[in-house]
Amino acid sequence: MAEITIKYLAQKLNLAPSTVSRALNDSHEISDATKMKVLALAEELNFQPNPYARSLREQKSKTIGVIIPERINNFFSQVIDGMESVTRAYGYHLLVYNSNEDTEQEKNILSLLIGGRVDAIVMSISRFDQKSDHIDKLKKRNTPVVFFDRISTNFPTTKFITNDYEVGYQGTVHLIEKGCKKILFLMLSNENSNGIERLRGFKDALKKKNITFEANWVIECSHSDEKNIALLESIFYKLDRPDGVLASVEKLALATYRALSRTHIKIPEQVRVVSFSNMKIADLLHPPLTTISQPAYEIGEECAKLLIKKLTKKNQPDLEDKIVTIPSVFTERESSK
Amino acid sequence: MAEITIKYLAQKLNLAPSTVSRALNDSHEISDATKMKVLALAEELNFQPNPYARSLREQKSKTIGVIIPERINNFFSQVIDGMESVTRAYGYHLLVYNSNEDTEQEKNILSLLIGGRVDAIVMSISRFDQKSDHIDKLKKRNTPVVFFDRISTNFPTTKFITNDYEVGYQGTVHLIEKGCKKILFLMLSNENSNGIERLRGFKDALKKKNITFEANWVIECSHSDEKNIALLESIFYKLDRPDGVLASVEKLALATYRALSRTHIKIPEQVRVVSFSNMKIADLLHPPLTTISQPAYEIGEECAKLLIKKLTKKNQPDLEDKIVTIPSVFTERESSK
DNA sequence: TTTTTATGTGCAATCGTTTCCGAAAAATTA
DNA sequence: TAATTTTTCGGAAACGATTGCACATAAAAA
Numbered sequence: 215m216a217e218i219t220i221k222y223l224a225q226k227l228n229l230a231p232s233t234v235s236r237a238l239n240d241s242h243e244i245s246d247a248t249k250m251k252v253l254a255l256a257e258e259l260n261f262q263p264n265p266y267a268r269s270l271r272e273q274k275s276k277t278i279g280v281i282i283p284e285r286i287n288n289f290f291s292q293v294i295d296g297m298e299s300v301t302r303a304y305g306y307h308l309l310v311y312n313s314n315e316d317t318e319q320e321k322n323i324l325s326l327l328i329g330g331r332v333d334a335i336v337m338s339i340s341r342f343d344q345k346s347d348h349i350d351k352l353k354k355r356n357t358p359v360v361f362f363d364r365i366s367t368n369f370p371t372t373k374f375i376t377n378d379y380e381v382g383y384q385g386t387v388h389l390i391e392k393g394c395k396k397i398l399f400l401m402l403s404n405e406n407s408n409g410i411e412r413l414r415g416f417k418d419a420l421k422k423k424n425i426t427f428e429a430n431w432v433i434e435c436s437h438s439d440e441k442n443i444a445l446l447e448s449i450f451y452k453l454d455r456p457d458g459v460l461a462s463v464e465k466l467a468l469a470t471y472r473a474l475s476r477t478h479i480k481i482p483e484q485v486r487v488v489s490f491s492n493m494k495i496a497d498l499l500h501p502p503l504t505t506i507s508q509p510a511y512e513i514g515e516e517c518a519k520l521l522i523k524k525l526t527k528k529n530q531p532d533l534e535d536k537i538v539t540i541p542s543v544f545t546e547r548e549s550s551k
Numbered sequence: 552m553a554e555i556t557i558k559y560l561a562q563k564l565n566l567a568p569s570t571v572s573r574a575l576n577d578s579h580e581i582s583d584a585t586k587m588k589v590l591a592l593a594e595e596l597n598f599q600p601n602p603y604a605r606s607l608r609e610q611k612s613k614t615i616g617v618i619i620p621e622r623i624n625n626f627f628s629q630v631i632d633g634m635e636s637v638t639r640a641y642g643y644h645l646l647v648y649n650s651n652e653d654t655e656q657e658k659n660i661l662s663l664l665i666g667g668r669v670d671a672i673v674m675s676i677s678r679f680d681q682k683s684d685h686i687d688k689l690k691k692r693n694t695p696v697v698f699f700d701r702i703s704t705n706f707p708t709t710k711f712i713t714n715d716y717e718v719g720y721q722g723t724v725h726l727i728e729k730g731c732k733k734i735l736f737l738m739l740s741n742e743n744s745n746g747i748e749r750l751r752g753f754k755d756a757l758k759k760k761n762i763t764f765e766a767n768w769v770i771e772c773s774h775s776d777e778k779n780i781a782l783l784e785s786i787f788y789k790l791d792r793p794d795g796v797l798a799s800v801e802k803l804a805l806a807t808y809r810a811l812s813r814t815h816i817k818i819p820e821q822v823r824v825v826s827f828s829n830m831k832i833a834d835l836l837h838p839p840l841t842t843i844s845q846p847a848y849e850i851g852e853e854c855a856k857l858l859i860k861k862l863t864k865k866n867q868p869d870l871e872d873k874i875v876t877i878p879s880v881f882t883e884r885e886s887s888k
Numbered sequence: 889t890t891t892t893t894a895t896g897t898g899c900a901a902t903c904g905t906t907t908c909c910g911a912a913a914a915a916t917t918a
Numbered sequence: 919t920a921a922t923t924t925t926t927c928g929g930a931a932a933c934g935a936t937t938g939c940a941c942a943t944a945a946a947a948a
Contacts, residue, residue, distance in 0.1 A: 217667065219904055230928040235906060245926060262666030266606040267904035270933045275603065277646075285632050286831070291623040298622075298649055307668070309614075310647050312635055329599030330554065331644070471835050494623070498808050500837030556934055567898045572936060582896060604934035607903045 218261045227251055238263070277307045278521060279332035281323055283340040283364065285312045287464070289492040289510045290338070293362065296514020297336065304522050313340045315437050321348040327357075334358040334521045339366055342406045358524050358533055360517050363508070365407045370535035374516055376508045376542040378408045382415025383422075384544055385460050385488045385506055390423045392486055392550055394458030397425075398449070399432045400466040412462045412490070431456070435466055442466065446473035450485070458550075461489035467503060486550040490542075501548035509540045516540065555598045564588055575600070614644045615858060616669035618660055620677040620701065622649045624801070626829040626847045627675070630699065633851020634673065641859050650677045652774050658685040664694075671695040671858045676703055679743045695861050695870055697854050700845070702744045707872035711853055713845045713879040715745045719752025720759075721881055722797050722825045722843055727760045729823055729887055731795030734762075735786070736769045737803040749799045749827070768793070772803055779803065783810035787822070795887075798826035804840060823887040827879075838885035846877045853877065 220238070224231040229248065237244045237252035255261075269275045278301060282290045298308055309332060313320040320340050327335055328351070335357060339349065342364065349366050352359050358371070365373040389397055399416045401409040413432065420427045433449070435442045446469055449456070461467035467489030474481055481487055481501055488504045496503040516538065524530045557575075561568040566585065574581045574589035592598075606612045615638060619627045635645055646669060650657040657677050664672055665688070672694060676686065679701065686703050689696050695708070702710040726734055736753045738746040750769065757764045770786070772779045783806055786793070798804035804826030811818055818824055818838055825841045833840040853875065861867045 217904090220906095221904070231905080232907075232929075233927055235904095236927085239906085243926060248926085262662075264607070264904050265666055265668045266603045266612065267933090268906080269603040270601070270607055270903090270935090271905045271907085273933075285635075286625055286628045288623055291628060294647075295622050295649060302648075307646055307663075308648075309644055310631075311639075311645075312632060325597075325599070326644075329602055331602045468832055468835060475835075495805055495836070498805060498812075498837065499832070499835050500839075554934090557936095558934075568935080569899075569937075570897055572934095573897090576936085580896065585896080601934050604903090605936080607905090607933090608935050608937090610903070 217264070218259050219264065223252065223255055223259070223261060227255060274333050274525070275307075275331060276305055277309055277332045278518070279323075279327040279335045280308055280310045281313055281320060281327075281335070281337040281339075282310070283313050283315045283320075283338060285310075287492075288494065289363070289464070289508060292492060292510030293338075293514035293517075296511035296516075297518040298514075299511075300515055300518040300522060304526065306518075306522065306525075315340045317341050317346075317348075324348050324352070328352070328355060332357070333525050334360070336360050336362065336517050336521065338362050338364045339407075340364075341403060342366075342410070358521060360521055360533065362513050362517055363408055365537070367407055371533045372520060372535070373537045374513050375408060375411075375537060375539055376513075377539050378411035378542075379415040379418075381490075381506045381542045381544060382412035382460070382462075383419045384415075385504075386416045386419035387423065388504075388544070388546070389458040389460065389486055389488055389550060390419065390425065392458075392482075394486055395425065396454070396456045397431060397458035397460060398456045400435055400446075400459060400461040400463070400470065401432065402435055402437070402463045402466065409462050412460075416460055435469070439465065439469055439472075442469040443473045443476070446470055447477055450474060450477050450479055455479070455485070457485055459485060459487045459489075461487065461491075464489060464491035464493060467491060471499065471503075481549050482551050488550050496545070497547060499549075501551075504547045504550040505545050506542050507545065508542045512540055554601070555596050556601065560589065560592055560596070560598060564592060611670050611862070612644075612668060613642055614646055614669045615855070616660075616664040616672045617645055617647045618650055618657060618664075618672070618674040618676075619647070620650050620652045620657075620675060622647075624829075625831065626700070626801070626845060629829060629847030630675075630851035630854075633848035633853075634855040635851075636848075637852055637855040637859060641863065643855075643859065643862075652677045654678050654683075654685075661685050661689070665689070665692060669694070670862050671697070673697050673699065673854050673858065675699050675701045676744075677701075678740060679703075679747070695858060697858060697870065699850050699854055700745055702874070704744055708870045709857060709872070710874045711850050712745060712748075712874060712876055713850075714876050715748035715879075716752040716755075718827075718843045718879045718881060719749035719797070719799075720756045721752075722841075723753045723756035724760065725841075725881070725883070726795040726797065726823055726825055726887060727756065727762065729795075729819075731823055732762065733791070733793045734768060734795035734797060735793045737772055737783075737796060737798040737800070737807065738769065739772055739774070739800045739803065746799050749797075753797055772806070776802065776806055776809075779806040780810045780813070783807055784814055787811060787814050787816055792816070792822070794822055796822060796824045796826075798824065798828075801826060801828035801830060804828060808836065808840075818886050819888050825887050833882070834884060836886075838888075841884045841887040842882050843879050844882065845879045849877055 220231045220234050224234045234252050237249045301308055311323045317340055360372055362374040417427050459470050470487055491505040492507050492510050496505045557568045557571050561571045571589050574586045638645055648660045654677055697709055699711040754764050796807050807824055816822055828842040829844050829847050833842045
């Protein structure tokens with residue numbers, strides 16, 4: 215019931231709290247004999263130092279805050295698994311928040327975290343807004359921040375992404391070479407950093423292949439699955455329907471599948487589909503989905519490694535302002551045959 | 552740079568720290584005039600009380616620890632989303648850990664949390680072992696614990712599950728009525744609480760329908776997808792193959808799909824499949840999968856609500872030792888037509 | 889005017905650690 | 919043996935917030 219404290223151990227052993235503390239932290243100024251005694255009792259009583267007292271004193275929490283825009287998403291789950299694999303090894307903890315693709319929530323979470331609850335922050339931003347003042351505020355603090363996937367381009371820190379441009383290009387070329395002449399580019403919101411890069415790859419591929427891009431090929435979708443499906447249905451219902459789809463986000467590929475199934479349009483015979491996706495069961499869809507999948511676990515590991523290094527080593531410089539690219543992998547399946 | 556503290560505010564305003572603290576906490580013994588002044592300055596400087604100082608003093612962290620056996624899993628993601636939706640409203644934080652279906656890791660995580668880092672724990676245990684002493688240890692502590700889905704039956708607290716027995720029964724009856732005579736029950740490990748209930752429903756349904764159960768219909772699978780697929784392939788390769796499958800876990804249904812696809816056995820013509828699953832795209836599989844899906848979000852909400860109540864209200868009794876059942880929903884699709 | 893009461897504020901202790909500083913005891917050197 | 923250094927430990931002050939208690943001051947009652 216009554217928590218076991220250092221003071222209690224000290225009293226039991228007829229030592230000063232300072233001595234016990236030092237013994238537990240294996241300080242060189244404590245004799246081996248007393249160290250043994252202290253460790254033995256601590257072990258016996260299953261002593262765990264109070265993390266909050268320690269945090270208060272040391273001015274660090276051994277906790278990293280993570281903000282993602284969506285939790286029910288294989289990509290983000292894998293990223294967090296990757297992070298946890300390294301943070302746990304270093305005794306760090308992960309506080310994970312879901313901003314639900316909502317800038318307002320993101321702002322609230324950020325202000326929660328800024329109070330000193332975490333030593334560092336990892337985030338994938340909900341919207342790539344111009345007015346990201348809540349993120350800019352972070353600059354004034356000395357809390358290290360790292361971005362991944364959906365990054366804030368003008369915030370000076372390290373960002374982890376995949377080769378969005380190249381792979382957007384590659385996916386588009388693939389569709390064209392399969393015979394597509396009119397390809398839709400589906401994006402979630404026109405303002406995400408990676409979406410923009412993927413779109414750039416898309417456009418450049420069209421140009422390279424001498425297909426003239428038309429503005430209405432870019433479909434800006436919402437976060438509502440139902441709305442997206444309805445929108446796509448209306449598009450595919452027309453006579454001069456597209457014959458290819460590059461979905462920049464998994465959920466849009468699924469919306470496409472649903473829309474095409476409702477309108478009885480066949481994949482890949484009538485429309486070929488390629489999607490960015492980290493789904494593990496892309497091969498079990500009907501038809502199996504051609505994917506561009508991101509190295510999610512690895513991205514998580516890298517984010518965590520970088521922060522742990524910054525937090526645990528002495529005299530580390532500020533996080534370098536650069537973009538680290540980890541390549542995605544393209545897997546061809548039935549949906550684009 | 553220098554953190555803003557209550558002491559700093561007090562100095563700026565020519566007040567005592569205690570007065571500032573009381574003003575911020577809206578104490579009745581502070582005049583409205585000074586309250587205004589304090590609040591104004593706090594607002595202006597964007598003051599956030601140090602959470603660790605507060606935790607130390609108040610002996611509570613406003614943090615709940617969550618342990619799940621797997622993160623890349625829609626069910627658990629939904630549960631956590633549900634929890635977060637209520638904890639955030641009350642200013643509580645979520646520390647989430649993945650035990651990776653491993654009792655050893657679970658034990659380590661638990662001992663991390665026990666040090667007072669969290670005010671309460673929510674968990675879905677990795678294995679239903681007899682020797683769950685690491686969980687029993689929690690009893691001695693006064694940290695409230697709640698279980699969900701994979702519960703520890705003999706630990707006296709509130710547990711949230713779904714009507715595993717009924718729905719296992721229902722799924723089996725469904726398969727039988729579709730004409731199945733030899734049905735496999737796929738479980739992840741023979742020792743999970745919910746698996747056992749589902750199996751009981753399975754057996755009772757067979758009995759009810761006058762089908763004699765055979766022990767080798769219960770397949771205990773591992774956590775390796777590849778092994779499971781190979782195992783299932785070998786089973787379906789035989790002549791007297793089963794004509795139905797009830798998968799107690801989503802990943803086993805997927806393994807079944809893969810195994811059947813490799814052996815060129817048709818679903819549902821040759822084998823009908825029903826699975827417990829919270830996949831959102833069960834309808835996009837080939838063929839669409841008949842599912843029993845758990846009310847994951849709601850389970851998360853209920854866990855959190857219960858704990859928040861226990862933690863925020865005065866003089867709350869210990870968590871009642873009972874099982875709360877929230878029903879699953881059965882959705883028939885092509886895979887069991 | 890004096891006494892009582894209500895109101896507003898400050899002082900100091902506390903939560904459990906870590907660490908600076910100093911001091912005794914032991915070991916080394918002169 | 920005396921002087922010096924090294925080893926080992928204790929005292930006390932932090933870290934930043936909350937809160938019991940005391941003490942002013944002003945308002946109300948006698």
